[in-house]
Amino acid sequence: MAVTAQPEPRPAPAGRPWLAGLDRRGVLVGGGLVVLLLVLVYVGSEGLRWFDAALAGYLVGTLLAVFGTAYRYVVWVERPPTRALRARGWQAFWGSGRRLRNLARLPDVLWTRLVGQGFIRSRSLSRWIAHQCVFWGCVLAALVTFPLTFGWLHFESVGQDDARYRAFVAGLGTVEFESRSVAGWLMFHALDVAAVLVLVGVFTFLVRRLRDPGALAVERSGDFLVLAGLFAVSVTGLMLTVSSLWMDGRFYTFLTNVHAATVILGLLYIPFGKLFHIFQRPGTVGLAYTKERWAHEEAATCRGCGEPYAPATQVDDLRRVLPELGFDYRIDPARGGGDHLGFCPRCRRALVARAQSLRVGGFG
């Protein structure tokens, strides 16, 4: 359908056909991050002194997730439209001569766009509450699980007093706390708190997904899969606490293995499924600066109605991107030249309507 010729795929290296489809840059970045993480684990755990071998499975899962996520991220940001918008984002943020102002605004942009998630609140209050619960539950769980897995965080009793503990991060002593105080309880049960938060969010989402006809209509298998995964991780994690507090440790080893399996499978799912939006969404920060810049720039004027309809820069970027994607919306010079992007959306609709009506003898 598209008239622009597609580049021929590169021939596979002899004897290594499975490598042909891999993105070399993605492999390099993913592999580099894996090596970097291994070095940080070694250094942060003081030469593996505080690395807990029982958590090795989590580390392997994390390394695979890091590679997969980095690989997909690199492939994603190199897509022509993503690359173009990313370049505009950096240009608006860093190259516009307003760096200090942009930096000063960054906390506000990060808060509104990523942390506060006001756009979800505008969609639906229940949806926002559910997402905030899952968001903060996952953040809290990540802040505890990853440092523990990497050997960056451990606890030591203070002197001979087993009632007081000190948390060490990368070998550096930080806060001291009473083990039986509220702070101590929260410290040792942070993952339980995280699991409860996630479960509240998961059930709220689930109720919506099962009741809302609109949500059901556009349901994708991944929507339920991610909820099932979060549920499994949270419940098996809570069961560990239940076993140790109220079941005298029965089934603890079995539960440990089941919990580890759910977490590792969850980590492996990140690059492939819905959770990848965690890494895509920050792109909206660059877009905030880009839109601000575009608002002060020249607007493209519709060749049909003469009205401004979009930032000229964005339209020009699309003119460059579309041929890369195999589209050619150019118009023959004999019919006026230019391209179809030069029409505003309203004029495009009017063109189709008039062209169709002419084929059936006109309106009316």
Next chain:
Amino acid sequence: MSDDAVFVIDHSRCIGCRACVQACEECGTHRGRSMIHLDEVDAGPLGSRQTAPTVCMHCTDPTCAEVCPADAIKQNEDGVVQSALKPRCIACSNCVLACPFGVPKVVGEIDLMMKCDLCLDRTSAGSKPMCASVCPSDALWYGTPEEFAATRVGTLGDVFAFGDQAVTTRVKVVLGEEPGPLDVLSGRAPASWLDDPFALGEAS
């Protein structure tokens, strides 16, 4: 409704009653917001105006999905191009500006591109889309090709020529007796006779 039912548009039959606009707001995937564009277009050289409804044409190779930097626009297994995935859409408006039919809308306050999803909640259950079920003049129509042939005149077209680009769609338009691609540029606004009362432009 049969599985091979098709959505058909005949802009020329629109009477501007806005029933489709109201009905669209009832659709479960975007309750309270109409995804129908009902435009007034110049319809003739004497400056007459005509309303024309537009829904998503559900292209087989959707430009909107290809230009989405967030990879947020997906087609389902039936070829329905869905509104942007909520977790991914960053409301950049690339889809709005690239869609050759001028269909997607970006709703700023919720950071989301929205458009007609072909009433998936209804069509997947065998019902007609909301707009087609209320259109009194059959400008928006939903049924099988056999029903169309039995009750309507004209042929159905699903190939559009936008300059050098051909676009094939799931939604069809009514053509005259002559089948073939719809040359969209043939719909350029008719010049008003007041601009050139003696047709001097044509003479040159």
